[in-house]
Amino acid sequence: INLTFVDHQGAERSVSVEPGSSLMTAAIYNDVPGIEADCGGSCACATCHVYIDPAWMDRVGPAAGDEVDMLSTASELRPNSRLSCQVKLSEALDGLCVETPAFQG
Numbered sequence: 001i002n003l004t005f006v007d008h009q010g011a012e013r014s015v016s017v018e019p020g021s022s023l024m025t026a027a028i029y030n031d032v033p034g035i036e037a038d039c040g041g042s043c044a045c046a047t048c049h050v051y052i053d054p055a056w057m058d059r060v061g062p063a064a065g066d067e068v069d070m071l072s073t074a075s076e077l078r079p080n081s082r083l084s085c086q087v088k089l090s091e092a093l094d095g096l097c098v099e100t101p102a103f104q105g
């Protein structure tokens with residue numbers, strides 16, 4: 001599936017990944033800047049914070065459970081904030097666009 005990452009300055013980067021992985025690993029494996037993922041995907045660091053394109057929020061869905069607690073520690077939260085390690089990529093998310101924040105933490 002194809003994904004587009006947009007950095008905080010508006011620069012776009014398109015990547016192709018297999019469904020089944022997480023949005024965080026898709027970014028890390030493709031050297032997308034702006035995602036640190038210090039905890040390696042355990043929902044324990046909030047440095048994989050991204051903004052889902054609002055047009056995609058229905059399909060991606062909001063944060064739930066532990067992700068809500070961890071996400072609340074991220075800076076510059078928005079209604080479309082998610083921790084990218086908790087977003088599982090499926091065929092239904094082909095074409096997904098996400099924005100990366102200016103900084104993590």
Ligand code: FES
Pocket residue numbers: 024036037038039040041042043044045046047048070083084085086
């Ligand atoms: Fe740490 Fe996502 S990688 S919370």
